[in-house]
Amino acid sequence: MTATVENDTPKAVETARSAGRFLFIAAVVLICAWVLVPIYLLMVNTLSSPQEVTGFPKTGIPSFDFSSIQFFISFAGVAKALWNSVLVAVLTMILSIGIGAPAGYALSRFDFPGKEAFRMLVVMTRAFPLPLLALPLAVLFIRTGLDDTAIGLAIVHTVLAIPFAVLITFSLFSGIPLELEEAAWTLGCNRWQAFQKVVLPLVLPGIAASAVFAFTISWNEVFAAAVLTIENRTLPAFLVQNLNVSPLHLKFAGGAAMVIPALIFIFAVRKYLFAMWGIANR
Amino acid sequence: MAEIVIKNVAKSFGSFQALHSIDLTISDQEFMVLLGASGCGKTTLLRIVAGLETPSQGEVWIGGRRVDKLPPRERGIAMVFQNYAVFPHLTVFENIAFGLRMKKLPQQEIDRRVNRTAELMHIEQLLKRYSGQLSGGQRQRVAVARALAMEPDVILMDEPLSNLDALLRLEMRAELKGVLDASKTTTIYVTHDQVEAMSLADRISVMNGGKIVQAASPVEVYRNPAARFVGSFIGNPPMNFLPARRGSNGQWQVAGLEVAGPASGDALEFAIRPEDLTVSPDGFAAVVRVVEPLGAHTLVTAEVGGKPFRAVLDSDLAVSPGDELRLSPKPDRVRWFDPESTKAV
Numbered sequence: 001m002t003a004t005v006e007n008d009t010p011k012a013v014e015t016a017r018s019a020g021r022f023l024f025i026a027a028v029v030l031i032c033a034w035v036l037v038p039i040y041l042l043m044v045n046t047l048s049s050p051q052e053v054t055g056f057p058k059t060g061i062p063s064f065d066f067s068s069i070q071f072f073i074s075f076a077g078v079a080k081a082l083w084n085s086v087l088v089a090v091l092t093m094i095l096s097i098g099i100g101a102p103a104g105y106a107l108s109r110f111d112f113p114g115k116e117a118f119r120m121l122v123v124m125t126r127a128f129p130l131p132l133l134a135l136p137l138a139v140l141f142i143r144t145g146l147d148d149t150a151i152g153l154a155i156v157h158t159v160l161a162i163p164f165a166v167l168i169t170f171s172l173f174s175g176i177p178l179e180l181e182e183a184a185w186t187l188g189c190n191r192w193q194a195f196q197k198v199v200l201p202l203v204l205p206g207i208a209a210s211a212v213f214a215f216t217i218s219w220n221e222v223f224a225a226a227v228l229t230i231e232n233r234t235l236p237a238f239l240v241q242n243l244n245v246s247p248l249h250l251k252f253a254g255g256a257a258m259v260i261p262a263l264i265f266i267f268a269v270r271k272y273l274f275a276m277w278g279i280a281n282r
Numbered sequence: 283m284a285e286i287v288i289k290n291v292a293k294s295f296g297s298f299q300a301l302h303s304i305d306l307t308i309s310d311q312e313f314m315v316l317l318g319a320s321g322c323g324k325t326t327l328l329r330i331v332a333g334l335e336t337p338s339q340g341e342v343w344i345g346g347r348r349v350d351k352l353p354p355r356e357r358g359i360a361m362v363f364q365n366y367a368v369f370p371h372l373t374v375f376e377n378i379a380f381g382l383r384m385k386k387l388p389q390q391e392i393d394r395r396v397n398r399t400a401e402l403m404h405i406e407q408l409l410k411r412y413s414g415q416l417s418g419g420q421r422q423r424v425a426v427a428r429a430l431a432m433e434p435d436v437i438l439m440d441e442p443l444s445n446l447d448a449l450l451r452l453e454m455r456a457e458l459k460g461v462l463d464a465s466k467t468t469t470i471y472v473t474h475d476q477v478e479a480m481s482l483a484d485r486i487s488v489m490n491g492g493k494i495v496q497a498a499s500p501v502e503v504y505r506n507p508a509a510r511f512v513g514s515f516i517g518n519p520p521m522n523f524l525p526a527r528r529g530s531n532g533q534w535q536v537a538g539l540e541v542a543g544p545a546s547g548d549a550l551e552f553a554i555r556p557e558d559l560t561v562s563p564d565g566f567a568a569v570v571r572v573v574e575p576l577g578a579h580t581l582v583t584a585e586v587g588g589k590p591f592r593a594v595l596d597s598d599l600a601v602s603p604g605d606e607l608r609l610s611p612k613p614d615r616v617r618w619f620d621p622e623s624t625k626a627v
Contacts, residue, residue: 182334183367185354187432188384197380201371 042259045252053249072253081238082257084150085219088234091154092161092218093211099158100165100214101207105195107166108173122166125159134227141228148229156224161214168213172206173199209269216265220258284345284358284435284468285310286331291340291350293326300326301492304340308485313462313469314497317479318489319515324472325440327489331470332361332438345435355384360429361438364445366421368413374400374424375409381432399427402461419450426458430465437462439471443478455481476516480504488512507617510551510624519556519581519592526552526618537566537587541611544618544627551619556581557594558615565610566591570601584609 045053046069047062072078106112107119137156138147146152176199184194225237233241239254246254286308293301301323308314316324329335331342333354342350349357360381369377375396382392400406403423413421422442429437442458443451459482462469473479479486480500487497488511496508507513513521527549529535534543536552543550557579559565568584568591575581580597583590584607593609601607618627 177365177367179363179365179367180369182354183361183363183369183428184380185334186332186359186361186438187381187428188355190353190355193384198369198371 039259039263042252042255045249046256048249050247050249053252054247068249068253069256072250072257075242075250077233077238077242078235081233081235084229084232085235087150088154088157088225089215089218091151092157093215095154095158096161096165096214097169097207097211100162100210101169103162103166104169104171105173105199107170109178122163126163130160130223134224137224138227148232150232153225153228153234154218156228157218157221158214160221160224161217164217165210165214168210169203169207172203172210176202209271212265212269216262219265220262285343286436286468286470287341287343288327288331289341289343291327291330291337291342293323293330293335293338299492301330301337304494306487306494306497308468308470311466311468313471313482313484315479315483315486316470316472316489317476317486317516318474320474322489323492324474324489328438328440328470328472331436332359333357358435359438360432360434360436362425362429362440362442364441366413366418366425366445368416368421368424368428370413372412373409374405374411374413374416377413377424378409378428378431380428395431395433396427399431402430403427403457419446419454422446422454426461430461434467436468436470437465439469441473442471444473444475451478458482476518480516488515490515505615506626507553508626510553510619513553513617513619517555519594521553521555521617522559522586522591523619524552524587524589524591525621526550537589539566541616542613543616547620547627549621550627551621553617553619554611554615556592558612559593559595559609560612561595561599561607562610563608565608568593568607568609570603570605570607573601573603582607 044060044062047064047066049063049065049067052059052063052065053068103122107115141147141152146155180198180202181194184198185191189197220236221234222236222240225234226240229237236258239258243251243254286306288304288306288308291301291304292299304327306314316327318324326335330337330350331344333349333352337350340350341348344357344359354361368374369380372380378396378399379392382395387395396409397406400409403426405420405423405427408416408420408424413424416424422445426442443454446454455478471479471482483500485497486500486503488495488503490511496503496512498506498508503512504516507516507521510523514523524536526534526536526541526543528547529540532542532545533540534550534552541552543552566586568586570582570584571590572583573580574583575597578597579594580599580601582593582595582601584593585591586609591609593607595601619625620627
């Protein structure tokens with residue numbers, strides 16, 4: 001009798017554990033599928049010939065036919081939209097790091113009145129839905145002549161990217177001990193030299209990552225781009241406008257053109273994005 | 283010549299008064315240790331001398347020059363930090379050369395100084411490494427070498443050994459003393475470790491609650507504490523204290539014993555170091571509570587007049603808890619404190 005009990009208890013624990021394990025694996029598979037299946041289907045259809053995209057049955061295996069992509073690239077306006085996208089994204093990158101990094105440094109190094117409120121406020125810029133702001137912004141931009149310009153759109157994208165730039169750089173600067181800067185001061189540096197010679201080399205990879213992230217935010221943003229530009233559309237805005245009325249294979253090619261650079265960028269800087277959310281920096 | 287004069291320096295952080303009107307003169311080439319428990323203001327005082335903190339009032343002079351308004355780089359100081367602050371993105375060589383490059387010295391002079399200080403600190407084989415590839419003790423050596431290479435008038439050290447393990451600390455302590463003696467710089471060294479302070483210092487400034495309680499040579503601080511705090515803080519085990527009342531014919535009543543003492547006053551505190559007690563029939567009646575044999579000596583914790591009372595006795599003496607002992611103080615080692623002001627009488 002005792003023997004049965006002794007055999008029974010560990011078995012129950014083991015069953016529970018393996019059930020938990022099953023649930024865990026199932027959840028992981030589900031989440032992976034949620035992210036990967038659309039990307040996979042996108043890839044398959046992008047790399048298939050137009051006939052295969054519309055045809056049936058599907059093979060599920062790409063035939064590595066580049067005719068859709070070629071057609072998409074030579075499609076009137078794509079090259080210009082791509083250039084606009086890059087231009088706006090680069091401007092956004094420069095502006096958001098130029099403004100965000102000093103703010104991050106100040107937050108990590110100085111105590112000033114309203115510091116907490118400021119941190120809150122930085123995040124608050126994301127609390128207003130863009131559709132709400134779009135109309136007044138459009139009016140304002142038309143009045144100031146910023147409408148349909150790369151810099152005008154870059155300013156809006158900068159507002160979207162700044163919370164991330166500030167938070168990422170804040171955590172980067174906080175990771176650098178103040179003692180290192182103080183040591184540099186005692187060794188003959190003024191504040192700026194110490195920053196340049198000690199802090200900057202140490203945060204540069206992180207700053208680059210945060211710049212790439214700002215780039216990606218601008219690259220993917222469609223609403224403001226669609227509202228605030230007409231002639232100088234960025235790629236997402238251009239696609240929204242044109243792909244509605246395009247054949248299916250073109251939609252896939254356009255989608256891939258948007259997704260792949262963003263995926264590559266995010267993958268390159270994933271380590272710093274994890275650090276930003278407080279997950280151990282691995 | 284780099285005499286450091288601290289005049290009436292005070293510092294407050296908001297409503298917290300970290301330093302109260304400090305006056306201290308550290309003569310040229312002196313090794314001054316600031317000793318105190320954490321939060322006593324010793325690091326704040328060091329940082330004010332370094333220029334990393336601005337005093338709320340008062341003046342700091344180094345080598346006849348008023349420096350309290352100058353940034354750290356113009357004060358002729360070098361500092362060794364508690365966490366070493368070795369730059370992780372530079373090699374050991376470049377770390378040591380950092381300040382020399384800021385001074386725009388010729389490359390030849392930089393090489394000479396880096397190699398000399400590296401040799402002095404026994405890190406010449408590490409010059410190509412990065413700080414991530416060094417142990418704590420090696421980082422400490424780099425930090426000291428970096429400070430020495432500056433050939434400063436003043437070296438400031440903020441608990442430089444506190445992050446090392448005990449054995450390494452002992453070794454580095456002796457080495458630091460030799461190197462700093464040879465360098466002939468004025469040194470201010472902050473520590474909470476009294477053994478470190480005693481062994482390194484020409485003079486110790488004992489700090490408590492943002493004030494300097496006593497600034498004197500290690501032996502003087504140990505033998506003649508200027509205040510009750512110093513006696514209880516320095517020495518392990520610390521001084522014993524017993525209340526004393528004015529008795530008949532000018533003697534003092536201490537735990538049932540008549541002791542000769544100061545002529546004035548009604549109530550004082552009697553103090554004696556545990557090693558200045560001997561077992562003899564005319565001493566204090568003490569009931570032994572704990573016996574700790576330490577090899578060379580035996581530490582006995584007893585009770586005298588209801589107060590804990592420690593004695594360091596010969597290890598041949600056979601005592602066990604519950605025994606009654608007679609402990610008598612060496613007359614020339616007895617000290618007296620005013621219970622009101624806690625100052626020595």
